[in-house]
Amino acid sequence: MRFVDLISETLHSLTSNKVRSGLTILGIVVGIASVIAMLALGAGSQASIEDSIQSAGSNLLTISPSSPGGQGSGFRMSASSVQSLTREDADALAELGLITGAAPSSQGNAQLIADDMNANAQVLGVTNDYAAVNGLTVANGGFITERDDSAYAQVVVLGSTLAEDLFGIDIDPVGEQVRSGSMLLTVVGVLEEKGVSGFTSVDSAALIPLSTQQRYVSGNDYLSSITLTVIDEEQMTTAEESAEQLLLSRHSISDPDYADFQIMNMADMLDTVSTVVDTFTALLAAIASISLLVGGIGIMNMMLTTVTERTREIGLRKAIGADDNIISLQFLAESVVLTFVGGIIGIALGWLIAALGGGLLGINAILTVNAIALAVGVCAFIGVVFGYYPARRAAKLSPIEALRYQ
Amino acid sequence: MASPVIEAVDLEKIYEGAGAKTHALRGVSFSIEEGEFAAIMGPSGSGKSTLMHILGCLDVPTSGTFRLAGRDVAELDLHELAEVRRSTVGFVFQAFNLLPRATVMRNVVMPMLYTRVDPEERKERAAQALRSVQLDEDLWTHRSNELSGGQMQRVAIARALVNDPSLILADEPTGNLDTATGDSVMELFSRLNDEGRTIVLITHEPDIAAQAKRVIRIQDGLISEDAVQANAHIVQYGDEAAGKDGGA
Numbered sequence: 202m203r204f205v206d207l208i209s210e211t212l213h214s215l216t217s218n219k220v221r222s223g224l225t226i227l228g229i230v231v232g233i234a235s236v237i238a239m240l241a242l243g244a245g246s247q248a249s250i251e252d253s254i255q256s257a258g259s260n261l262l263t264i265s266p267s268s269p270g271g272q273g274s275g276f277r278m279s280a281s282s283v284q285s286l287t288r289e290d291a292d293a294l295a296e297l298g299l300i301t302g303a304a305p306s307s308q309g310n311a312q313l314i315a316d317d318m319n320a321n322a323q324v325l326g327v328t329n330d331y332a333a334v335n336g337l338t339v340a341n342g343g344f345i346t347e348r349d350d351s352a353y354a355q356v357v358v359l360g361s362t363l364a365e366d367l368f369g370i371d372i373d374p375v376g377e378q379v380r381s382g383s384m385l386l387t388v389v390g391v392l393e394e395k396g397v398s399g400f401t402s403v404d405s406a407a408l409i410p411l412s413t414q415q416r417y418v419s420g421n422d423y424l425s426s427i428t429l430t431v432i433d434e435e436q437m438t439t440a441e442e443s444a445e446q447l448l449l450s451r452h453s454i455s456d457p458d459y460a461d462f463q464i465m466n467m468a469d470m471l472d473t474v475s476t477v478v479d480t481f482t483a484l485l486a487a488i489a490s491i492s493l494l495v496g497g498i499g500i501m502n503m504m505l506t507t508v509t510e511r512t513r514e515i516g517l518r519k520a521i522g523a524d525d526n527i528i529s530l531q532f533l534a535e536s537v538v539l540t541f542v543g544g545i546i547g548i549a550l551g552w553l554i555a556a557l558g559g560g561l562l563g564i565n566a567i568l569t570v571n572a573i574a575l576a577v578g579v580c581a582f583i584g585v586v587f588g589y590y591p592a593r594r595a596a597k598l599s600p601i602e603a604l605r606y607q
Numbered sequence: 608m609a610s611p612v613i614e615a616v617d618l619e620k621i622y623e624g625a626g627a628k629t630h631a632l633r634g635v636s637f638s639i640e641e642g643e644f645a646a647i648m649g650p651s652g653s654g655k656s657t658l659m660h661i662l663g664c665l666d667v668p669t670s671g672t673f674r675l676a677g678r679d680v681a682e683l684d685l686h687e688l689a690e691v692r693r694s695t696v697g698f699v700f701q702a703f704n705l706l707p708r709a710t711v712m713r714n715v716v717m718p719m720l721y722t723r724v725d726p727e728e729r730k731e732r733a734a735q736a737l738r739s740v741q742l743d744e745d746l747w748t749h750r751s752n753e754l755s756g757g758q759m760q761r762v763a764i765a766r767a768l769v770n771d772p773s774l775i776l777a778d779e780p781t782g783n784l785d786t787a788t789g790d791s792v793m794e795l796f797s798r799l800n801d802e803g804r805t806i807v808l809i810t811h812e813p814d815i816a817a818q819a820k821r822v823i824r825i826q827d828g829l830i831s832e833d834a835v836q837a838n839a840h841i842v843q844y845g846d847e848a849a850g851k852d853g854g855a
Binding site for chain 2: 202210517518524
């Protein structure tokens with residue numbers, strides 16, 4: 202039998218029962234579409250997380266206080282209660298060869314009150330280096346200067362969102378005043394919108410001089426983090442080691458396992474986050490593939506019904522001279538065509554769902570070649586595997602019995 | 608004399624069911640020459656269906672020799688049998704067995720899909736076959752389930768003709784048709800036979816068998832009578848003698 206004839210016969214018998222073929226295809230479409238949508242959204246969110254981490258700067262080392270002992274369990278979040286890093290540590294680190302900048306910061310929360318609006322915001326005590334190290338740009342006004350820091354100046358640079366929350370969009374906040382506890386802060390600048398970078402967003406934070414923050418907000422001389430910029434990404438590991446050595450000796454700790462700080466490498470963080478997102482995507486895809494399996498069983502079900510219904514036709518075809526292989530090929534072709542059509546529609550629909558869903562979630566859905574290859578592979582597998590049994594059953598029918606079948 | 612289309616020697620067929628053996632054919636020998644028009648007649652259970660299956664290469668005899676168009680088919684495997692059916696036998700069935708949703712043309716073309724005939728030639732051969740069964744050309748593009756019984760059987764006969772088989776094997780071809788339509792189908796067979804086709808039809812109706820040139824009667828797995836009829840083309844209702852059969 203010629204290939205074109207095979208396809209023509211297949212299409213003819215599939216279109217002879219449009220409703221049933223359509224419903225079977227629908228099963229495959231739903232399965233493939235959900236797998237594709239999940240994978241595309243997964244890939245999209247991974248890319249957006251990677252982007253935001255990279256936009257924070259991939260040559261950054263973040264040092265945060267950490268409770269001593271039990272190293273090796275990844276990064277821990279219970280760092281806020283530990284007080285170990287000081288401004289002097291930051292200054293010493295800045296002197297290291299591979300380090301181009303060190304930005305100490307102290308984090309706290311405070312109620313900020315403008316004229317008639319107020320907001321509870323993260324108040325970060327920072328030095329002038331903070332903007333450069335974290336890649337912040339000032340949209341309006343200036344940034345905190347070294348003089349502000351040494352003078353305990355009551356000035357504030359507002360994140361873009363926070364500025365809007367306190368002053369609305371019509372008023373230029375620069376020069377306005379914000380009250381917080383006993384402080385009366387003068388707004389000296391507004392930051393450009395940065396988006397989520399790493400795990401914090403400066404858009405909704407208020408930046409004040411480190412000295413001011415330590416005196417009025419946190420009430421102690423400790424830091425919540427030191428961010429270092431390394432001269433280039435290749436030297437990250439070396440820089441990390443030298444920073445660790447320096448801090449260990451400064452804190453008089455001999456065993457690195459008992460360090461009272463931890464250093465987080467942005468590259469490591471990227472890896473960790475990617476792994477998490479990968480796992481999550483795989484989980485979603487696994488759930489979605491259950492519907493794919495159901496679609497496959499749907500195909501088998503339909504093909505088995507078809508074999509029974511077309512027993513006489515099979516008998517006729519055999520009488521006319523089709524041998525077993527051609528009969529099973531014809532039935533196999535039908536299931537493969539069904540899955541193929543379902544697969545193509547499913548990929549398109551899945552992509553559409555991912556694009557729409559991504560739009561709602563603020564993720565750029567990404568349809569990877571791998572996802573398509575997987576979907577196509579699974580389709581082919583389903584078509585052949587679930588079509589094989591009915592096809593063999595059709596082929597094995599005795600033409601005599603089949604022709605007598607009523 | 609031309610070489611025989613069918614040469615059956617001592618055909619036996621034994622079905623082994625659950626513990627019980629059924630002797631469907633007990634040694635059937637006959638031959639059919641090219642250009643013959645023979646009816647195999649017998650009541651149900653006589654073994655005529657079994658014989659037809661063997662003649663049509665749908666089944667193989669348990670023992671005996673069977674040559675179809677000079678080829679020994681008794682010991683062929685399933686694939687080879689399919690190949691023989693494809694090239695040598697044209698089937699016509701009682702229930703027509705057309706693909707209901709396919710057009711007349713598609714139905715007639717179908718056997719050629721399995722013999723790898725060029726698409727161009729297919730149309731030509733199908734048209735030729737349809738013309739020879741005198742089916743109105745307007746109907747060629749109709750779906751087969753839109754046709755009358757007689758028209759359907761004509762399509763089925765055209766389908767049997769397209770691969771130019773050595774033998775046309777018709778199993779109760781008039782069984783689902785009314786008498787008048789059945790007669791017109793029988794006339795068609797006669798005409799095809801006049802054109803040189805070898806036709807074997809299986810029937811239990813004496814009136815139908817009477818229209819063949821030769822009647823082979825089967826009873827209990829054996830040939831009970833094998834007779835050539837002189838004026839086979841003349842349909843003689845109510846004249847039992849014409850069929851040399853008292854009825855089954």
